[in-house]
Amino acid sequence: MAVIVIAGRKGGIGKSTIAGNLAGEFAAMGQTVAALDADPQHSLAAWAEQGEGILSQCVEKVARGTASALHAKVRAAQDKADTVLVDTPPGIQEITYQAMMVADLVLLPCGPSPLDLFPLKEAMGLALKARAERRSKKPRIRFVPSKVLKNTNLGRGLSSSLEELGKKVLPGIGQRIVLAEAVGSGLTVREFAPGSVAQEEFEELAKAVAKIARR
Ligand SMILES: Nc1ncnc2c1ncn2[C@@H]1O[C@H](COP(=O)(O)OP(=O)(O)OP(=O)(O)O)[C@@H](O)[C@H]1O
Numbered sequence: 516m517a518v519i520v521i522a523g524r525k526g527g528i529g530k531s532t533i534a535g536n537l538a539g540e541f542a543a544m545g546q547t548v549a550a551l552d553a554d555p556q557h558s559l560a561a562w563a564e565q566g567e568g569i570l571s572q573c574v575e576k577v578a579r580g581t582a583s584a585l586h587a588k589v590r591a592a593q594d595k596a597d598t599v600l601v602d603t604p605p606g607i608q609e610i611t612y613q614a615m616m617v618a619d620l621v622l623l624p625c626g627p628s629p630l631d632l633f634p635l636k637e638a639m640g641l642a643l644k645a646r647a648e649r650r651s652k653k654p655r656i657r658f659v660p661s662k663v664l665k666n667t668n669l670g671r672g673l674s675s676s677l678e679e680l681g682k683k684v685l686p687g688i689g690q691r692i693v694l695a696e697a698v699g700s701g702l703t704v705r706e707f708a709p710g711s712v713a714q715e716e717f718e719e720l721a722k723a724v725a726k727i728a729r730r
């Protein structure tokens with residue numbers, strides 16, 4: 516019944532891709548999953564609607580509304596699912612903050628450019644604010660390197676830049692075209708390209724996330 520929020524100020528950094536593919540990996544581990552699309556752009560829902568895979572069964576749109584409506588939606592999802600993923604819009608948004616207020620874990624994807632670190636710090640600040648308001652160790656906060664160009668200096672430098680920000684870094688996801696192709700088919704990478712490097716990266720990330728979420 517863990518609630519995992521994927522957030523970030525920067526647009527297009529891979530939040531929805533991570534939300535959808537983690538849903539696929541958790542389902543493959545035998546978990547029931549609910550993936551709430553709290554972004555008014557509804558890209559996760561649009562992805563799910565392209566096909567008839569696992570996302571078509573587990574993605575639900577969250578309508579614009581109050582904090583209490585969002586929290587009720589999360590609670591209802593927790594009643595039926597082992598893991599609730601919440602995809603959020605880019606920017607520093609009230610809905611993202613409210614999702615963080617009920618999250619066990621916040622995942623903050625970060626791209627390889629040094630420019631990606633500034634918006635990342637702001638998103639981390641939002642999660643820390645939620646934690647302070649809750650007077651709790653939760654949400655836990657982890658970075659996820661995203662769209663990483665492996666074997667480049669930028670890619671190699673990212674993990675150490677992230678560690679300097681003081682939060683743990685989870686296994687990252689490379690820049691992999693198959694991830695964009697899977698979206699066009701309405702499928703997760705596990706359904707679209709099982710055994711691909713991208714799918715194995717998501718499997719590794721999901722295992723690491725599951726370990727933290729259980730705590
Ligand atoms: N690791 C990756 N490798 C290649 N393409 C990717 C990867 N992650 C995401 N993409 C592509 O980049 C684009 C943006 O990804 P995505 O929608 O997941 O980002 P986002 O952070 O959710 O964006 P937004 O801020 O608009 O919600 C999409 O076309 C997606 O297919």
Ligand SMILES: [Mg+2]
Pocket residue numbers: 530531532554558559602603604
């Ligand atoms: Mg998105």
